[in-house]
Amino acid sequence: MGSSDEKVVAVIMVGGPTKGTRFRPLSLNIPKPLFPLAGQPMVHHPISACKRIPNLAQIYLVGFYEEREFAMYVSSISNELRVPVRYLREDKPHGSAGGLYNFRDLIMEDNPSHIFLLNCDVCCSFPLPEMLEAHKRYGGMGTILVIKVSAESASQFGELVADPVTNELLHYTEKPETFVSDHINCGVYVFTPDIFTAIQGVSSQRKDRANLRRLSSFEALQSATRSPPADFVRLDQDILTPFAGKKQLYTYETMDFWEQIKTPGMSLKCSGLYLSQFRVTSPNLLACGDGTKSATIIGDVYIHPSAKVHPSAKIGPNVSISASARIGAGVRLISCIILDGVEIMENAVVTHAIVGWKSSIGKWSRVQVDEIKVLNLVLAHLWQEKQWVLRMK
Structure with missing residues (x-):
């Protein structure tokens, strides 16, 4: 042996x-x-x-x-x-x-x-x-x-x-x-x-x-x-x-x-798989909260220590929030990756999406992506414009 x-x-x-x-x-x-x-x-x-x-x-x-x-x-x-x-x-x-x-x-x-x-x-x-x-x-x-x-x-x-x-x-x-x-x-x-x-x-x-x-x-x-x-x-x-x-x-x-992991869409799925694995290997990396002093956390969620999340936000499952992100009051995040420096303003909803670096999601906006092809198009638009600002008309 x-x-x-x-x-x-x-x-x-x-x-x-x-x-x-x-x-x-x-x-x-x-x-x-x-x-x-x-x-x-x-x-x-x-x-x-x-x-x-x-x-x-x-x-x-x-x-x-x-x-x-x-x-x-x-x-x-x-x-x-x-x-x-x-x-x-x-x-x-x-x-x-x-x-x-x-x-x-x-x-x-x-x-x-x-x-x-x-x-x-x-x-x-x-x-x-x-x-x-x-x-x-x-x-x-x-x-x-x-x-x-x-x-x-x-x-x-x-x-x-x-x-x-x-x-x-x-x-x-x-x-x-x-x-x-x-x-x-x-x-x-x-x-x-x-x-x-x-x-x-x-x-x-x-x-x-x-x-x-x-x-x-x-x-x-x-x-x-x-x-x-x-x-x-x-x-x-x-x-x-x-x-x-x-x-x-x-x-x-x-x-x-x-x-x-070949496409952006697969990265979202794999992020969720690793978050689930953290329950066994690294439970200290998973966020917790009940909506009183900190945000309500549902399922497996990672929040970088430098990110600021409002206590009234509702996060998860399968959410990863990177450094210096700001999550406003009443925000709802489901199955998404929030990259460095992102700002998500009050009462916005983001589901099944990757929000690019230093992007901004406006108040009461709703970002919902159901198809990977659509996700790729949104990401390409994000990159070209360098900033993504969605606002309700």
Whole structure:
């Protein structure tokens, strides 16, 4: 099972400004991983989950944002969790596996026995200690967190087939055109250092094929447009698919919640999921109030300490109020994210919406969004105008 002094490191892939375009306009002025869900930056939730891993030595954030964009957050979260967090900037996208390999020397500085790899835009309970224990029992190179979904939605993700007894990964295919399985890849992994050998093998095979193949100029051009560079290695197609069925990869199924955070509408849903999780993990972060000295709180609500909320306001469920927000008398908030510096004036109602930074909602206004498409249009308008002022005529 391994000794108690074995060290573990975690790597969280945060992407970069050329990715996550579906999350715009929320990611135009702030890196997507720093957008607040349940009052905490998106990346904060997997980082906090990593804190629960036994013998955790280091957390690395890997992406191609400018370092200055993460410097302040990395410093504060390292002090808060008392675990070293370091941002590693890629010179260019290397793929999920290639990005890991690119920083192998740094990742292996502490000589870890296991390496966790997480995608930042995943929302789940992150059962990392349980995954690690299962992985040690399996004895393979890697273990993948999986979940069962509806057959209709499975094709949007990586579908897989595992042995029902041993949990060995038998088959993996990324976003298949025909139905393969209702079990999908959650984007959370734990590996032994053997993963670096596997990635290096994929890269070396590509280089060898390129050197040995004699092509005409036209064929070479066609091949270049189809084949990724040797140092761009995808975890799903280049590692999971070829290593499936070789007793190297295994699965660990979660029965808890899981979502992928791709659009502004999904951020609202995921904020609610994390707020619900706070009941167990961080009840101190949830607001409470009965409408006497403080606002009436219904369900799971986060209110930043610097926000000012009138005692006659009614907040919740599923509401997150960010720093320096001002919530006036008689305001009703349901299932919404209120970002920094927002002012919501007396008797306004906001439901199922994200109110952008430093916006203003006028007295007696009603903001109610029922469709995600409409929500995106409203947010785009918010961003262009820089200020949203709704007033009753």
